[in-house]
Amino acid sequence: MADRLVDPTVEEELSSSAEDFEDERPPLRLSRRGIVVLSGFGAGLLALIGWLVFFSSVLDVRTVAVQGLKNDKLTVDQVRDAIGPVQHGPLARVDLDAVRRRVQAIPRVAKVEVWRGWPHTLRVKVVERQPVAAVKGADGQFTQVDADGVSFATESAPPPGVPVVELQLSQPAQDATAALPQVELVRGAVRVAAGLPAEVANQAPALLVRSYDDIELRLAGGATVRWGSPERTERKATVLRALLKQAARTYDVTAPDAPAISG
Structure with missing residues (x-):
């Protein structure tokens, strides 16, 4: 028996009816009880995660990793001792600001950074x-x-x-300590030491302080640099670098715009 052909118009109507039927199907909806169950499950899961992270020993601090130490003057153990009990317990509950303050209190520490290294490491730089x-x-x-x-x-x-700073105060400077205390004289000399050209500072010269306006450098080779006051230290350092290209026994940069050498 020959196959019967379906009228294309009829086929289109059947397809359209099927699509309309699918569009009319009601969307799936959770019952009120289902919503309560799912909400309870989600809350329980969050509570479990919170307990694991903040209260259990699963993510406890197991290592304090210290970076940036350059020599044996400051050790990892000293840093860990300074942190103290703050470093124990769940990593998420470690007070990073407290750790930072404790490490910053170490005299040899200039700066410190602290962060969490999941899952078990407290990192300190x-x-x-x-x-x-x-x-x-x-x-x-x-x-x-x-x-x-x-x-x-x-x-x-x-x-x-x-460089080594040594006070050898003149009598007038000693008499004026009420107006210009020794601590200020030392501060001025440190400013000079910090501003010295690297090639001079590395020789570890002696900085002799006789008064605020009379600072003298004794270089390793025996030469002397008359520095004067701590004022214009940057300019004096630049001038001294140029003067040192000439051999001399004395270099005078007290007036950096009119330097002199002798010997």
Whole structure:
């Protein structure tokens, strides 16, 4: 028996009717009870995650990783000891600001960054203070001072390659300590040390302070630099760098616009 052909018009009507039937099907809807069940499940899941992260030992701090230490003067153990009990417990609950304050309180620390290294690491990055001068005290000890004028360590010897500041005050300077105390004189000398050309500072010269306006450098080779006051230190450093290209026993940059050499 031959197949019967379906009238294209009839076929189009059947297809249209099927689409209309699909469009008229009601959307799936959760019952009120289903919504309550799903909400409860979601809340329970969030509570479980919160407990795991903030209260359980699953994500406890297991390692304190310290970066940036340059020498054995400041050790990882010292940093960890400074952090103290704040470093224990769930990583998410560690007070990063408290850790930062505790590490920043270490005299040798200039800057510190703290962050969480999931899942178990508290990370601490330290920038140590670098001495630009060592101030010789009356007791023979040497106090290290950084470029910001912060004293952060006292030892029996100056660090290698660091200028040494020593007060050898003249009588007028001693008589004027009420108006210009020694601490200000030392500050001025540290400013000079911080501004010295690298090739001079690395020789660890002695900075002799006789008064605010009378600072003298004794270089490693025996030459002397008359520096004068801490004023215009940058300009004096530039001039001194040029003068050192000539061999001499004395370099005078007290008036940097009219320098002189002798010997």
